[in-house]
Structures are given as structure tokens and as C-alpha cells.
Amino acid sequence: MRCPICTQDHDKVVDSRTAQDGNIVRRRRKCLACGHKFTTYEAVERDPFYVIKKDQRRELYQRDKLLGGILTACKKRPVPMKSIELLVHTIEMDIRSGFQGEVPSWKIGELVINGLKQLDDVAYVRFASVYRQFKDAEEFIAELRKLKAEQHSKTRHPKRELSQKAKKSSKKEILPLFSDS
Template identity: 45%
Template sequence: MRCPFCSHEDSQVKDSRPSEDGNAIRRRRQCEGCGARFTTFERVQLRELTVVKSEGRREAFDRTKLERSIAIACRKRPIASERIERLVSDIQRQIETSGESEIAAKHVGEMVMTGLKALDSVAYIRFASVYKDFTEAKDFEDFAGAVSEAGSS
């Protein structure tokens, strides 16, 4: 494993244990070049996944990108990072077990929307504003009104 600090090729594993959700192995490593310590995570990947964008472009599924977009929607909300991690893992697992090697970006977005709706209504609206490309305040009002009505029924 390459050191993120000095780019030395070798590091030594100092500690290894399952992650919080049990879906990964957390490893503490020490660089043999500079002595710096860093953490890596090892996850099972069932198959290579490709995301098909709306314009037809294809790109490799990127778990980090998914985590980042969900974290942005949840920023400054009282949501534990473990819950966000669990949501990301659940979405990735659903995609991997679907049996398909390609998935439409729209479908991934819908999975995130479903997960955020159950997690936090503000994060749900934030994500929707980007996903559904809100262009004016009225879009927020309409969507928030629909969310509010659905929550009171």
C-alpha cells in the first residue's frame, strides 16, 4: 500500500479489525519510509460496476463519490456518520446484488432519495434540489410541501 504522505511503496499493517458495520476490514498501517501512520479499509466487491449517465456516458461506480454526495446533503444535520456509512453500504449492496454490471445514474439517485427520505427530511430535500435540478425557490416550496404532506399522512 502506497503511503499517502511520502508515496513510499511499502507499509506495514499494525492493527486489523472489522469496521463498525462489519462490511469492511479497517487496517492501521505504518509507512516503512517516513513512519507515518494511516488507515485503510478493505471491502468486498462482487463485480465491476458501471454507472450509465443520462447522456449515455459510462463511468466506474465510485463509492467515495456516493459517500461524498450523501455527506453533503447531511452536512450540519444531527446524523451519525455510522448511519451515513450504513446507507452507502446498503445502496452499494443493492446495486451489486441486482445481478447487473451496469446501472443507470437515475436509478442510483432514486436509491439515495429513498434512503435519505427515511433518514432525514432536510437532507432529503437538499439532495433532491441537486438531483431534480431545482432552478428557483418555488421548486423548493413545492417539493418541501409535498414532503411535509406525506409526513403528516
Template identity: 50%
Template sequence: MKCPFCGFADSKVVDSRPDKGGATIRRRRECESCGKRFTTHERVEEILPLVTKRDGRREAFDRMKLVSGIQKACEKRPVSVETIERLVDRLETTLQESGEKEIPSTQLGEWVMSELHKVDQVAYVRFASVYRSFKDINEFMNELQDLLKK
């Protein structure tokens, strides 16, 4: 593992333990050149479907892109990083269990909104406003009214 401080290619594992959910292994490492310590997280590489965009393009599922979008929706909200990670873990599991080779981005967006609705309603509305590209305030208000009805 390459050291993030000095770039040296070798490091030794000082401590290794599973995370709370058991989905990843947390490793404390020490650079064999500069002696600084850093943490890595190791997860099983899973085969995930391609995401089909609205314009027909296909791209590989990108966990970090999904995490980034959800973090933006949750900005300045009382939603922890761990909560976001668990949410994305659930979405990845749903993707794997779908058994599909390709999944429409619209379906993925609906799953994200469903999960966000359970976590934080403001984050849900933020994500929905970008995802659904509301054309005017009336569409936005309709979404808020639906949210209030639920």
C-alpha cells in the same frame, strides 16, 4: 500494506476483527520500519454495475464518490458516519441484487433519496436540490410540500 506515516511497504497485523455488520474486517497494523500503528478496513471486492450518466457517459461505480455526496448532504446534521456507511452498504447491496451490468445514475439518485428520506429529511432535501437541479423556488417548494404530505 504501505505505512501512511513513513511510506514503508511492510506492516504486520496486530489485531483483526469483523466490524459490527460483518461486511468488513478491521485490522490494526504496525509499521515494521517506524513502529507506528494504523487501522485498515478490508472488504470483499464485489462486481458492481457501471453507472450510466445523463449525458450517456459510463463510469465505474465509485463508493467514495457516493459517500462524499451523502456526507455533503448530511453536513452539520445529526447523522453519524456509521449511519452513512450502512446506508451506502444497503445501496451497494441493492446494486448487486439488481443483476444489471449498467444502472442509470437517475435510478441510483432515486435510491439515495429514498434512503436519505428515512435517515434525515433535511439531508434528503439538500441532496434532492442538487440531484434534481431545481430551476426555481417553485420546484423546491413543491418538493418540500410533497415531503410534508408524507
């Protein structure tokens, strides 16, 4: 690895540890030429996948585009950046585990909606209004009523919901955090 100060490629690894739940290796290095210490990160390079748009065009998946849409929905909301990053990571893992190199754009949208619904109601409605192309206030009101009914149902039957989750989690396969089931 080239030193960022003297550009020599003679260094030694002083410390190495995993970061981000074992997905990244963080290494502290020391340049043998000038003595400067610097940090490098190593991660698995993922195979790219394509998003199939409504008009059947295929576009290379762009993480920044997904993150930008979620950030816009969460703007000025009390949603921690760590939760947003986790949502993006979870969506990517769902896509990689459920699709072979291509995913329809509507599926990504549904994964985002399901994730935002669990994070923040306002961010969820903001995203849903753009994604589902609400035409008027009545569509907002209908979505809010639906959301409120779902929340009311969950608070009335928490034991039933927990027992259903327990049955699902007893399966040997790992279920994604934000599934649309």
C-alpha cells in the same frame, strides 16, 4: 504479510475476528523477526460495476463520489456518520442485487433520495434540489408540501403502514432497507 516496521514477511496471527457484520476479518499479527504487533483487515473484493450516465457514457462506480454527495447534503445536520455509511452500504447492496454490472445514474439518485428522506428532511431537500434541478423557490415549496403530506399520511395511518410492511417482510426474499417501492 510484511511487518510495517522491519518489512520482514515472517509473522503469525495472534487473534482473528469478524468486523462490520461479518463483512471484514480483522487479524492481529505479531512479527516473528522484531516482535511488533499490527492489525490487518481482509474483505471480499467486489466485482466493479458501471454507472450509465444521462448521455449514455459508462463510468466506473466510485463509492467516494456517492459518499461525497450524501455528505454534502448532510453538512451541518445532526446525521451520524454511521447512518451515512449504512445508507451508502445499503445503496450498494441494492445495486448489486438488482443490476447486472451496470446501473443507470438516475436509479442511484432515487435510492439516495429515498434514503435521505428517512434520515433527515433538510438533507433530503438539499439533495433533491440539486438532483431534480429546482429552478426557483416554488419548486422547493412544492417539494416541502409533498414531504409534509407524506409525513402527515404516515402519522395518520401507522397501523396500515406497519401491516403493509409485515406483509412485504413475510416474503422469503430480503427486501432492501431503503427501497423506492
